Amino acid sequence: MANVTLRSVRKTYPGGFEAIKGVDVDVGDGQFCVLVGPSGCGKSTLLRMVAGLETITGGEIDIGGRVVNQVEPADRDIAMVFQNYALYPHMSVYNNMAYGLRNRGMAEAEIKTRVEEAARILELAPMLERKPRQLSGGQRQRVAMGRAIVRQPKVFLFDEPLSNLDAKLRIAMRVEIRKLQRRLNTTSIYVTHDQLEAMTLADILVVMNGGQVEQIGNPLDIYQRPATTFVASFIGAPPMNLMPLHSDELSSQVTGADGAGIVGIRPEDFVISGETAPGGVALGLTVEAIEHVGAETFVYGSRQREEQGVAANPGDLPPGEVIVRVPGTSGPAIGERIRAVAPRDKLHLFTADGRKRVGQ
Amino acid sequence: MQKNAIFQSKLLPYALVAPQLAIVLIFFYWPAVQAVIQSFLLQDAFGLSTSFVWFENYLELFKDPAYFAAIVRTFAFSFAIAVSSLSFALLLAVMADKPLRGSMLYRTLLIWPYAVAPPVVGVLWVFMLHPSLGVLSRYLRTLGVDWNPLLNGDQAALLIILAAAWKQISYNFLFFLAGLQSIPRSVIEAAAIDGARPMRRFWTVIFPLLSPTIFFLLVINIVYAFFDTFGIIDTMTRGGPGKATETLVYKVYTDGLLGGNLGSSAAQSVILMVIVIMLTAIQFRFVERKVTY
Numbered sequence: 001m002a003n004v005t006l007r008s009v010r011k012t013y014p015g016g017f018e019a020i021k022g023v024d025v026d027v028g029d030g031q032f033c034v035l036v037g038p039s040g041c042g043k044s045t046l047l048r049m050v051a052g053l054e055t056i057t058g059g060e061i062d063i064g065g066r067v068v069n070q071v072e073p074a075d076r077d078i079a080m081v082f083q084n085y086a087l088y089p090h091m092s093v094y095n096n097m098a099y100g101l102r103n104r105g106m107a108e109a110e111i112k113t114r115v116e117e118a119a120r121i122l123e124l125a126p127m128l129e130r131k132p133r134q135l136s137g138g139q140r141q142r143v144a145m146g147r148a149i150v151r152q153p154k155v156f157l158f159d160e161p162l163s164n165l166d167a168k169l170r171i172a173m174r175v176e177i178r179k180l181q182r183r184l185n186t187t188s189i190y191v192t193h194d195q196l197e198a199m200t201l202a203d204i205l206v207v208m209n210g211g212q213v214e215q216i217g218n219p220l221d222i223y224q225r226p227a228t229t230f231v232a233s234f235i236g237a238p239p240m241n242l243m244p245l246h247s248d249e250l251s252s253q254v255t256g257a258d259g260a261g262i263v264g265i266r267p268e269d270f271v272i273s274g275e276t277a278p279g280g281v282a283l284g285l286t287v288e289a290i291e292h293v294g295a296e297t298f299v300y301g302s303r304q305r306e307e308q309g310v311a312a313n314p315g316d317l318p319p320g321e322v323i324v325r326v327p328g329t330s331g332p333a334i335g336e337r338i339r340a341v342a343p344r345d346k347l348h349l350f351t352a353d354g355r356k357r358v359g360q
Numbered sequence: 361m362q363k364n365a366i367f368q369s370k371l372l373p374y375a376l377v378a379p380q381l382a383i384v385l386i387f388f389y390w391p392a393v394q395a396v397i398q399s400f401l402l403q404d405a406f407g408l409s410t411s412f413v414w415f416e417n418y419l420e421l422f423k424d425p426a427y428f429a430a431i432v433r434t435f436a437f438s439f440a441i442a443v444s445s446l447s448f449a450l451l452l453a454v455m456a457d458k459p460l461r462g463s464m465l466y467r468t469l470l471i472w473p474y475a476v477a478p479p480v481v482g483v484l485w486v487f488m489l490h491p492s493l494g495v496l497s498r499y500l501r502t503l504g505v506d507w508n509p510l511l512n513g514d515q516a517a518l519l520i521i522l523a524a525a526w527k528q529i530s531y532n533f534l535f536f537l538a539g540l541q542s543i544p545r546s547v548i549e550a551a552a553i554d555g556a557r558p559m560r561r562f563w564t565v566i567f568p569l570l571s572p573t574i575f576f577l578l579v580i581n582i583v584y585a586f587f588d589t590f591g592i593i594d595t596m597t598r599g600g601p602g603k604a605t606e607t608l609v610y611k612v613y614t615d616g617l618l619g620g621n622l623g624s625s626a627a628q629s630v631i632l633m634v635i636v637i638m639l640t641a642i643q644f645r646f647v648e649r650k651v652t653y
Contacts, residue, residue: 052548074555086546090568100554149553274616 002064002077002154002187003029003152004050010058011045011211019045021211022059027204029353031179032178034219037199037208038234044159046208047191051080051157064154074103077149080157085140087132087147093119094128096145111150118146121180131337138169145177149184158183158190172199195235199223207231227352232264238298238323240264240348254347256359261352266300267325269346272338279344285322287336297331300325301338392633398626417627426603427611427628432441434607437521438585442578445525448575449532450570454562467537474530479586482595506571509597510580513604516597520605523596524589532577539573540566542610560575586635 004027011020012165019042027033035043047055060067063221068076079100087096094115100340101111119125122142132140141161148156158177162170178201181188192198199219207214207222215227219235226232226240233239242264245251254263256279265281276282285290287302303320324340332338349358402413421427455466476484488496491508500507507513543566551561589611594597599606599614606614609632616625 017413051549051553053552073549073553073556076552080550080553083545084544084546086548088548088551088565090571099551099556102589103555103560147550151554 002061002152003027004033004064004155004187004189005057005062006046006050006345007062008059008063009046009049009056011042011049011054014056019211020049020206023211023213024210025204025206025213025216027187027189030187031203032181032188032190032191032201033204033206034190034198034232034252035206036192037214038197039193041208042211043208044190047159047189050155050189051078052076057281061116077154078157078164079151079153079155080159081141081144081148081161085132085144087140087143087340092129092131093124096132096143096228097150100151107292114150114152115146121149122146129346137165140174141165141173145180149180150261154187156186156188158188160192161190162192163194174301177201179281195237196255199235203236207234209234212293214346225357226264226348227357229262229264229350230349232305232348236266238267240266241322242350242354243322244352245349250281253281254349255280255344257349258358259351260349260358262350262354264348264350265342265346267323268341270340271342272326272332273297273323273341274339276341280342281347282339282341283322285324285338285340287332287334287338288321290331290334290351292329293326297326297329299326299331299338301340362586383518395629395633398622399630400623401624401626404578405507413623417623421624421627421631426614429603430606430608431515433605434586437517437589437607438582440521441525441528441585441589444521444533444583445528445572445581446577448525449529450536450574451532452529453536454566455542456537465622470533471530472528476527477575478524478527478591479595481523482592485519485592486527486596489519493512509601511601513601514603518607520593520596523592524585527592528581528584532581533574535577536570539570540609543569575646576643579639579646583639584637586632 006023006025008022008024009020010018010022012018023046025033027359035046036262038044045054049056050063050073052068056069060069061080062068062209082119088099091099097115099109101114114129118126118127122145124139124142124146126308127135132143135143141164144161152178161177162173174197177190190197190201192201195348202219204216204217205219205222208333214234215231222231223235229242231243242262243250245254245257245261245263250259250263253276254260257263263281283301283303285299285303287299287301289300291298291300301322301324302320320341324338350356351358385543400412400414402412402416403410412544417524420582452470456463458471473481486494488494489507490507491497491510497507506512507515509519547569548561551565556564570619586607587609590613593605593610594613597605599610609627610626612628612632615621619625
């Protein structure tokens with residue numbers, strides 16, 4: 001049980017490359033913190049710094065009230081689950097889990113109790129004598145989890161633990177990890193590039209980009225009030241529609257947009273309708289593509305060609321393209337002209353550089 | 361399959377393989393068959409009469425205490441060379457595996473000795489450790505060691521082992537380095553987080569994961585110590601003093617070419633051939649299966 005506090009943590013590599021540019025995060029006792037961001041944003045590096053696998057070149061990392069900058073990974077009382085599981089291939093499942101306990105000189109009887117308890121929780125009991133190569137991906141994943149929980153550490157660290165699993169198993173394991181963490185109530189830090197994983201697991205979500213924190217908060221707060229256009233387009237699938245406000249049909253429609261240069265609207269906040277709420281937005285679109293997902297339908301429409309692109313973030317829509325989410329399977333036909341309408345309170349306004357949210 | 365399209369003539373593929381086949385047949389199979397035939401023959405001292413004696417040459421060998429001594433000596437040499445060169449190479453590889461500045465340079469330097477021919481290795485070490493000329497011998501004598509491998513059989517044996525092991529370190533180093541680099545970094549990191557100190561990490565994780573490499577190198581080193589040390593022995597000690605450094609291979613040479621006992625020499629070569637076949641079989645069997653850990 002412990003808090004994890006990062007105070008202006010920096011990482012500069014010998015070549016001068018700055019991977020982490022000053023990060024402040026405070027993870028409370030028993031909380032599940034998710035670091036999310038595109039690849040290369042420094043989230044894994046940050047996690048490895050907490051683990052002690054990377055040196056810290058600036059700032060402080062505090063685990064349970066103790067600054068651990070100079071503490072060896074073994075002495076930080078943490079356990080880590082790696083992306084490739086990093087099981088010891090020459091040891092049985094039992095020994096994989098027992099290894100960390102033996103290194104700490106625990107009595108064999110106590111080790112047996114703990115390993116069997118973990119095996120029971122993770123449904124690994126029938127395969128304790130097997131070697132990792134005789135296990136499926138999901139089972140290996142669970143052994144890696146088991147190896148972490150038998151240690152009963154202060155903090156769990158997860159480095160993209162589900163990305164090697166197939167889609168179905170990933171969802172199942174995601175739920176299992178969440179349940180397990182609730183039950184053990186151990187402070188956890190979890191790294192992922194999958195925004196859905198991030199949304200569903202996190203108590204605290206940390207959105208990172210280019211070695212910096214873009215936004216920290218409760219996942220729903222972040223979804224509802226993204227602080228920057230980067231967060232707005234990274235969190236949520238399909239991404240938020242971001243459109244420039246200047247010299248455009250939009251600027252006359254949106255009220256109270258002083259200082260704003262970009263307007264963002266989530267696909268689900270659009271309604272295809274003839275009516276317009278005061279201060280809201282109405283866009284004329286030509287339907288270009290339709291995606292049926294079953295429970296919902298995504299309509300890709302294009303506006304007039306005159307608009308220029310908004311600050312380009314990874315995964316952004318091409319300029320002039322708008323996604324509208326329609327519930328169910330009904331929807332317009334390709335080539336049809338539609339009017340997509342969003343009320344004023346569903347609009348997200350950002351400064352022209354996308355770095356700041358304006359107003360509500 | 362494109363096989364037929366490429367070779368329109370039936371003779372062409374045979375013609376292409378022929379040079380290689382000819383080399384193998386003339387330089388490997390023919391001498392081997394000759395050795396087997398020779399080992400059944402007995403010649404008088406002047407080579408005037410030859411008689412077919414079946415297995416008498418072999419029986420003589422197994423009754424000969426000198427041959428038995430050579431077997432024991434060869435195994436002892438092989439074991440000492442393999443163990444010392446493997447352990448030293450592993451130590452160097454572990455050091456070189458760390459991400460340090462200039463690692464390319466010293467990795468390259470460590471590989472160089474492998475390019476030195478065995479007789480040259482022998483000459484190098486003789487220069488360093490010759491009782492009257494050697495640089496190191498002087499220091500040894502000032503330290504009070506009565507160093508004279510020309511007279512002292514144990515010291516001569518030590519010298520051979522040293523030189524032979526030194527030469528093989530590069531080869532082993534290369535394989536160990538590759539082996540170490542194929543161990544996933546995250547497994548070692550996991551062990552570090554699991555509380556294993558560097559030494560314990562090495563013996564409980566790295567060493568077991570290297571075991572296929574170690575086994576492979578063990579066989580290779582034994583084969584090397586058995587057969588490829590001829591050049592080193594010939595330049596350094598010529599099997600002496602007495603017979604202190606006469607291995608099985610060197611005995612084939614002394615008995616046959618120097619002693620003129622062609623029948624016995626041939627029988628010894630046949631026995632060596634059987635040993636090589638056995639070692640190769642063991643290696644193929646286990647290396648193919650990749651030694652499970």
